[in-house]
Amino acid sequence: MTVTSGRLLQLLSLLQTRRDWPGEELARRLEVSRRTIRRDVERLRELGYPVQATTGPDGGYRLEAGTAMPPLLLDDDEAVAIAVGLRTAAGAFVDGIEETSLRALVKLEQVLPAHLRRRVTALNEATATLAPSAGPTVDPETLTIIAGACRDHECLRFAYRAKDGVESRRVVEPHSLVNTGNRWYFVAWDCDRDAWRTFRLDRLERPTAAGRRFQPRQLPGGDPAAFVARNLSGSAPRHEARVTLRASKAEVALRSPWAASQCEPIDAVSCEYRASDSSIEWLALRLAMIGVDFEVHEPAVLREECGRLAERLAAAGAA
Amino acid sequence: MTVTSGRLLQLLSLLQTRRDWPGEELARRLEVSRRTIRRDVERLRELGYPVQATTGPDGGYRLEAGTAMPPLLLDDDEAVAIAVGLRTAAGAFVDGIEETSLRALVKLEQVLPAHLRRRVTALNEATATLAPSAGPTVDPETLTIIAGACRDHECLRFAYRAKDGVESRRVVEPHSLVNTGNRWYFVAWDCDRDAWRTFRLDRLERPTAAGRRFQPRQLPGGDPAAFVARNLSGSAPRHEARVTLRASKAEVALRSPWAASQCEPIDAVSCEYRASDSSIEWLALRLAMIGVDFEVHEPAVLREECGRLAERLAAAGAA
DNA sequence: CACTTGCGGCCAGGTCCTGGCCGCAATTCG
DNA sequence: CGAATTGCGGCCAGGACCTGGCCGCAAGTG
Structure with a gap:
């Protein structure tokens, strides 16, 4: 039954675009009687899609989160x-x-x-x-x-x-x-x-x-x-960075929320930040991105990279 | 009709997980006769989903790109x-x-x-x-x-x-x-x-x-x-940066493909890079991220920001 | 309390589904 | 070239299903 299945799909689609749908309107949109809407909803439920209904004026149907993913009906x-x-x-x-x-x-x-x-x-x-x-x-x-x-x-x-x-x-x-x-x-x-x-x-x-x-x-x-x-055979070694940030964890969270989860507070003006990556360059940039002063404990190559980056920026800034 | 519609949905789902499906296997999976599979495919086509079929050994069905999006059936x-x-x-x-x-x-x-x-x-x-x-x-x-x-x-x-x-x-x-x-x-x-x-x-x-x-x-x-x-009322002014990179456009494309599209070649060892953003900090970081030496022409605030960043990194590198 | 909205039983008429069977067409492979 | 595989779709028969209409009931709202 191509028409019934199609209507079921349409119904599912409608239920995904808005949360609440009065049965009356669904009936109008799908051009069937309200009785059929009730039956279609019943069918959807039978298929495992949790359609909730509320009674009274302002009542209607609503597709809720269930235990399985319904088919997603997306517009372009x-x-x-x-x-x-x-x-x-x-x-x-x-x-x-x-x-x-x-x-x-x-x-x-x-x-x-x-x-x-x-x-x-x-x-x-x-x-x-x-x-x-x-x-x-x-x-x-x-x-x-x-x-x-x-x-x-x-x-x-x-x-x-x-x-x-x-x-x-x-x-x-x-x-x-x-x-x-x-x-x-x-x-x-x-x-x-x-x-x-x-x-x-x-x-x-x-x-x-x-x-x-x-x-x-x-x-x-x-x-x-x-x-x-x-x-x-062991390419792409990971670098583990341990860094002290010169700012409280709260400040870091405010400036760069993405960094906060790897921060451990030390005191009111500093915290420890850990991160790892296979790319030293990227690691250095991530530190710079946090936007607070910091001090690199390890690894040494990261310190060197910071130095290199500093020179490059200093050159650009001085120009 | 819950069983037919459900089967149609399952069929659609199967057709989305792999490209080619012999009718025989579909029939086995959905536990219906091959005749019914043919009919279900016909139904899908009627609903507007372009299901292609090929004959001969190794033939089968295939869901292709049509003019409208079919419902997406996703696993968890x-x-x-x-x-x-x-x-x-x-x-x-x-x-x-x-x-x-x-x-x-x-x-x-x-x-x-x-x-x-x-x-x-x-x-x-x-x-x-x-x-x-x-x-x-x-x-x-x-x-x-x-x-x-x-x-x-x-x-x-x-x-x-x-x-x-x-x-x-x-x-x-x-x-x-x-x-x-x-x-x-x-x-x-x-x-x-x-x-x-x-x-x-x-x-x-x-x-x-x-x-x-x-x-x-x-x-x-x-x-x-x-x-x-x-x-x-005019908050968040945008900063337009004009920068000379000390590398050819090809080199930039190799190191940082994302930056290449905003590069204009100057000569074999340099190119001009333009970018704009409301955040000076972010602008400076993007430049640093390109990974080549550079020189900032404008704006002046960007030069200053590079200097600030350089100091911060120098401090971290020296530690 | 009146009204709105959903629920689901029941009915009747008609439609549609399914599996089986068949001949046909297209394609692959030996 | 011929055999085998696979899809296509007509036809059939029995049975299942759909739809709209009607109804009394339950549950919210004002």
């Missing part, structure tokens, strides 16, 4: 906003959320109408400017193409620039994407070399689905993250 | 990822996307199951650390509560700290949220003072829905953005 703008948000989230280094963001993004982009896709890429370029990050960034386009190929077991072709700078064309059976810290790796079976390889995403260009499907192979060891870690 | 992790992404997008200053992100977020949070909500807030706190922004930030919680109250025409109660520091309790009929640059304003009818007011979100605390609904009033002039602009 909202879809675009979500896509943009996910792109930045997937591209950023936000411990533990990237892979999932990516999966959601792939799902969304699969069905994203073309005109919306154009808006997303346009907006994404515009916003990239304002979301600085340390180190080489990865194009969200690349990410979604590869993630999609992994999901759909589709062969992939791309250009790769090895560590020594040598360029080559690859054809692979994609297996998975792995995110460590702020870098993306791509685990795949290299068809030409007949072997498993890991590729760094920022060295990879113009990925395109080759169209051919394949039977997934078993990755030795099973866990792609472990596989990448093994092949990485 | 994906919902969390989207919520987190939207929260940062709404809190950040990403010209033009915040209001919409916020609307999508309100829609999502309305139906977000409690256990997922907990995960979102937890993650959000954790990630906030890595998404620094200049100036006072706004709690996404606050943002969604207010946006929801605006949408649902529900009275709102909150504490407000005026410019002169005086604290007061307010009860208002919320009208709209306005985002300018990197700041949020809230336009509402103040019930106690019987007048329209704009509030700065970062001065507002503990907003709670009062429960009472109201008939929306007409905002004089109609446009909330214009209303805010009128009442703002």
Whole structure:
């Protein structure tokens, strides 16, 4: 029954755009009797969506938070906003959320109408400017193409620039994407070399689905993250910073709320701040961003980096 | 019809998690005959979802991008990822996307199951650390509560700290949220003072829905953005920076892709960078973040800020 | 207390769903 | 080229489901 199912979807959509809906209005919008609305609501409830109702004048229906996610019915703008948000989230280094963001993004982009896709890429370029990050960034386009190929077991072709700078064309059976810290790796079976390889995403260009499907192979060891870690052999060491800020924790919270959660109060005019990152430059900048005077206890390289940064800024300031 | 509609939704969900589905497998998963699958697919098409099919061995169904958004069927992790992404997008200053992100977020949070909500807030706190922004930030919680109250025409109660520091309790009929640059304003009818007011979100605390609904009033002039602009009377002046970077545009693009789009090449070893922001501190940090030597032409305050920052870092580096 | 709004039983007429069967078309593979 | 796989959709029959209308009931609101 295409009409009934469609109406149910419409009803769900209406219930998501506003909180309270009198049955009368729903009936008018969906062009059915109020009796049918009651029945539709009953159906939604049967499907597990918690629709609450209140009686009396000003009563109506309301979709509440339940135990499972109902299908999200988004309008164009909202879809675009979500896509943009996910792109930045997937591209950023936000411990533990990237892979999932990516999966959601792939799902969304699969069905994203073309005109919306154009808006997303346009907006994404515009916003990239304002979301600085340390180190080489990865194009969200690349990410979604590869993630999609992994999901759909589709062969992939791309250009790769090895560590020594040598360029080559690859054809692979994609297996998975792995995110460590702020870098993306791509685990795949290299068809030409007949072997498993890991590729760094920022060295990879113009990925395109080759169209051919394949039977997934078993990755030795099973866990792609472990596989990448093994092949990485200890690059990207993390730096653990311990710093005293010359301000109370409350002051820090006021100026830079994002830093407060890693602050331990010492006394009324200072607190200890801890942070870790694989990039010393970024670590130094984060400290500078807090906006209060500070003193670096460790590591020494961070102190040096602060000095370098100071020189650069001093030079700029003196000009 | 609950079973047919439910199956249609399940089918849609399956089609979103992977690209190709042989009819045989769909039939097995949904526990109906292949004939019924064919009919369900037909129904989806009738509802406007572009389901493509390919014949032959290795054939199957595939949900493609159409002209309208189908309902998104998300699993728990994906919902969390989207919520987190939207929260940062709404809190950040990403010209033009915040209001919409916020609307999508309100829609999502309305139906977000409690256990997922907990995960979102937890993650959000954790990630906030890595998404620094200049100036006072706004709690996404606050943002969604207010946006929801605006949408649902529900009275709102909150504490407000005026410019002169005086604290007061307010009860208002919320009208709209306005985002300018990197700041949020809230336009509402103040019930106690019987007048329209704009509030700065970062001065507002503990907003709670009062429960009472109201008939929306007409905002004089109609446009909330214009209303805010009128009442703002030229605060938050923007600083326009003009800087020479001591590196080629290509080098900048390599180190900090986000900055490249605002670079104009001068010669092989330098390029001009332009940026504007209401916060001098943030402007200086953005320059530092590019990671190359530079020289500030204007404004003078930016030069001074660089000097201040340099001193702070020098002190930290020397320690 | 009157009024509004949701709830759900009951009814009758008509529509739609499902599984099975079939011939057809497109594609892949040997 | 021919066999096999997969999707398409007509047809059928039995049964289940939908809809609108009507009603008495319960629960808020003023």
